[in-house]
Amino acid sequence: MRRVVVTGLGMVNSLGLDKESAFSAILEGKCGIKTVELFDPEKQSSKIAGEITDFDPTTVMDAKETKKAGRFIQLGLKASAEAMADADFPEDTNRERFGVASASGIGGLPNIEKNAIICETRGPRRISPFFIPSSLVNMLGGFVSIYQQLKGPNLSSVTACAAGTHAIGEAAKSIMIGTADKMLVIGAESAICASGMGGFAAMKALSTRNDDPQASSRPFDADRDGFVMGEGAGALVLEVYEDAVARGAKIYGELVGFGESGDANHITTPTMDGPLRAMKGAYEMAGKPKIDYVNAHGTSTPVNDKNETAALKELFGGKENCPPVSSTKGQIGHCLGAAGAIEAVISLMAMRDGVLPPTINYTTPDENCDLDYVPNEARKADVNVVMSNSFGFGGTNGVVIFKKI
Template sequence: MKRVVVTGIGMINALGLDKESSFKAICNGESGVNKITLFDATDFPVQIAAEVKNFDPLEVVDGKEVKKIDRFIQLGIKAAREAMQDAGFSEELDKEEFGIVSAAGIGGLPNIEKNSIICSERGPRKISPFFIPSALVNMLGGLISIEHGLKGPNISCVTACAAGTHAIGEAYKSIALGNAKKMLVIGAEAAICPVGIGGFASMKALSTRNEDPQHASRPFDKERDGFVMGEGAGALVFEEYEEAKKRGATIYAELIGFGESADA
């Protein structure tokens, strides 16, 4: 079994648009939860979420492409770029054995909702031809692998709240078993939309502390009343230890094992 280490980190979330600002906010004990601004939630029982603020998708993709990809993909592209840059690869990087694992719990829910409304109100011929590609989770990994020229394994995980962790495990196994020398892992989600909030609220899964959003997320408190939906993306670069050591990479951590099971 090969040793697996982390050599690149990227993120974007309600606390920051990159890893440095996010980590600083976390250390300062800041909360990213506030009133929903992505849509009018006035009539919803849940009116709070952890939205990514001040994100301009035009800084990620050009204007012609923005409408072709869902927000979760835009966020994932941003985090992946930061992780790849953070890893400090040279121009001569061999990408034949460099793979990717992408993950999302739901995928392009806002686009599914939007095009469902278009179909209902204006008819099926008005549905965007980019709707399906923009909503599929595997397009996250597909577009990122194209951008960075990654030609190794390309895997997608759609396992609800476990998707990101599942992706880490798949990337770890790919390197540990010798199927790849490097893997980029991305988890992204952006489901703060009427159907997303409304659906989870109907399950009584979300906190309704609308007047105290900063303290709504309290999973271990006896007064907890549900989770708070957030959005964002995180990315990690995994490498085989000897490869990372040979090129003098900064090693953040070593992943020494991974396990998975079902409680069916």
């Protein structure tokens, strides 16, 4: 099968509206989590999120068009435009062999909430005609394909917090088997609204450290008390290795392994076995290389962090053989369906720059979480192979491995 490489990246999250500023802030140990401003969180038990407060949707679409696209789509358009500009394709690129693989966990939840209220209080005739197309998850790929004029496969992954990583795998498969030569992967999420936060809070999944937002998300720390919602988008351009070389493209890395699995255990509580099998699948497909860095799913929930640590130790044959691991969710929150795409971008940039992003707010060791989590400060390192993990509700897991060329 054909080799697949990454030639363009884009990212927007609570620490930056482009990949370079966001990645720089991550390396500096900054935190984008604060009290929610997108709506009044007064009645919420968790009032904090990794919210993007300085995004202007008219920078990516005409003002009159913004009502047709949910915020997650707008953020996706931003990141995808950056990735496409970064890849720098010539004008004569065959758009019919260039597809899109999009991903989101919940999609247009704020619009669903808004129009449900309108329907109940003002009647169904007052619902916006743009309600459905602005909310559907696959409309992320639909809008991106129109704006970028990409006419190849148009795919969509809706697999909770593993969606962004699964989209990378789906895009790679399309290229490997020859149904496309190039694919734009875009994962985007914006579900910070009353019903979104209230729903996760009802499950006791969110941190309630409202008085100290910057320290609220604490991956692998003994005092972690739940995840913090985030929003944002990550985008990657994938293409055939030979095509990238022929046009002299900048290559961030080669996708050498991806693994997928299902827990078949519980709708929300993760296991160790499912994530481990996904990691094993990616690791074996990649040829069992020396992994230099793992960007963990690392949600800051008691169960996930313990299970992921145990799975990593099992995969690598003990604590002493595990590579450095970090979770960037302490800085930007958990971006749900966008997390895998964003964290793949971060992993590739870490490999590009030879630096490991930190796990911030790591102050109290947990006996069940005893790996090298790159605590609190970024670290220079020789990084040639990176792994990125994503696990989602429903017991769905995805893992990708990239190698420097």
